[in-house]
Amino acid sequence: MKKSKDTKVLIDSLIPLGMIFGCAIGVVFGIFFLDFLLLTIVIGAGIGYLFGVIAYVMFSKKEKS
Template sequence: MEKSRNTKVLIDSLIPLGMIFGSAIGVIFGMFFNPSFLVFSISIGAGIGLLVGVIAFAFYSKRGKKS
């Protein structure tokens, strides 16, 4: 029971975690460009993280239903 609960928590956390890690990667890449580009790099990183989180959520949700 505990394993399935932890798995559900992980699946539910994939989208916000993707956005957080995407924003962090955007900040790191933004440091190498013009400082005015930093705002755009954060939002682009969050958007890419959101996309990756949604794809991972869909993948793991479908995999969980099969087993």
């Protein structure tokens, strides 16, 4: 039962983790392109959100099977 609960917590954390890593990547790109710092952070969070949703869908389908 504990393994199932830990897996559920990981699956539920994929979207926020994707956004955090996306923001971090956006900050790194923003260091090089100072004029577009806010834009790179927002785009990084959006891309991280997209990857988080894709990973969430893939892992939740695998969990149900």
